[in-house]
Amino acid sequence: MEENTPGLTLLGLGAMGTALAHAWLAAGHRLTVWNRTPGRAKQLVGRGARIAPSVAEAVAANRLVVACLLDDASVGETLDGADLAGRDVVNLTTGTPAQGRARAAWAAERGARFLDGGIMAVPPMIGVPEAGAFILYSGSRDLFDEHRDTLAVPAHPVHVGEDAGFAALYDVALLSAMTGMFAGISHAFALLRREEISPRGFAPMLAGWLTAMTSSAYSTADQLESGDYTRNVTSNLAMMVEGNATMLRTAEEQGVSAELLTPFMTLMERRLADGHGDEDTTGVIDLILR
Structure with a gap:
């Protein structure tokens, strides 16, 4: 380990936590780890990690403390009783x-600075710059700026605001869009499923089409900010x-249920019935706000 490389503590060695640990160790960081099941940490010792026998000792070992645990409740349970005063806590647990x-x-009450995070990657992408992984952070900008180089080791760090809830919000917004895309992909393949059409042969056309259509995100954003949902419409709602x-x-005709499509189509019909046929689908966003 390089003496001038910042040290940090990592709590949690599940699949993602282990990937984070390997990335920091490979970059020469002095890493202290703790896991509820100690056996999972043994593989890291040979690479230079130090296993802390307790959470309290793990937290005391370094100013920067990263948590990558099961859920929000486990973060509170794990850090309960640990002295967080003067610590910089980065929570990479999904929430x-x-x-x-x-x-x-909660962290501020205990004298700690805090960043919440959302990891936009799967474990094999961590520590692989060309994989395109990034991690969203929100909360203390000073903490982010001070530890940016360390946080950049596993994946590209992106600070999305001082509001600590923004990282999770961005995370879930991106995953929600992905889920809708998966629904469309599933329906598309279902339409072809009983035909003499190769799924592998169709996949490049499908991927190319979806890639081209993603530019609609920019026009939707422009319409939302301008308030004019008829702006630059190419295919209107009607x-x-x-x-x-x-x-x-x-x-x-293909014997495929339309249940993946009909919820969105029903909203389109409602917006049209309200007299917005010259818009595109941006107005649907207003229909689902509660």
Whole structure:
């Protein structure tokens, strides 16, 4: 280990925690680890990690303390009783915006600076710059700036705001968009499933089409900020709702349930019925706000 490389503590050695540990060790950081099941830490000792026998000792070992645990409740349970005064706590445990904000207040009460995080990657992408992984951070900007080089080792760090709930919010927003995309991909392959069409042969066309369509995110953002949902519309809502009938009819002909598509189509129809046929689908966003 390099003497001038900052040390840090990592709590939690699940699949993601272990990947984080390997990345920091490979970069020469002095790493203290703790895991509820100590056996998982043994593989890291040969690479230079120090195993702390307790959470309290792990926290005391370094100013920067990173938690990558099961859930928000486990963060509170794990750090209960540890002296966090003067520590910089970075929580990379998956949670909600409200949990991030509450955990920031909890840390402040204990004299610690706090960052909440959202890891936009799977373990094999960690520590591999070309993989495109990034980690969202929100909370103390001073903490982020001070430890930026260390935080950049596992994946590209992106600070999204002083509000500690923003990292989780961005995380879930991105995952929600991904889930909708997966629904569309599933429906597309289902339509072809009983035909003499190679899924592997269709995949490049599908991926290319979806990539081209992602540019719609920019026009949606522009319309939301301008308040004009008719701005730069190429296919209006009236046309799209009419086109939906063909998609539904084709699904029926192919023996495929349309249940992955109909919730969004129903909202499109409601917006059209309200007299917004010259818009595109941006107005649906207003329908689902409660």
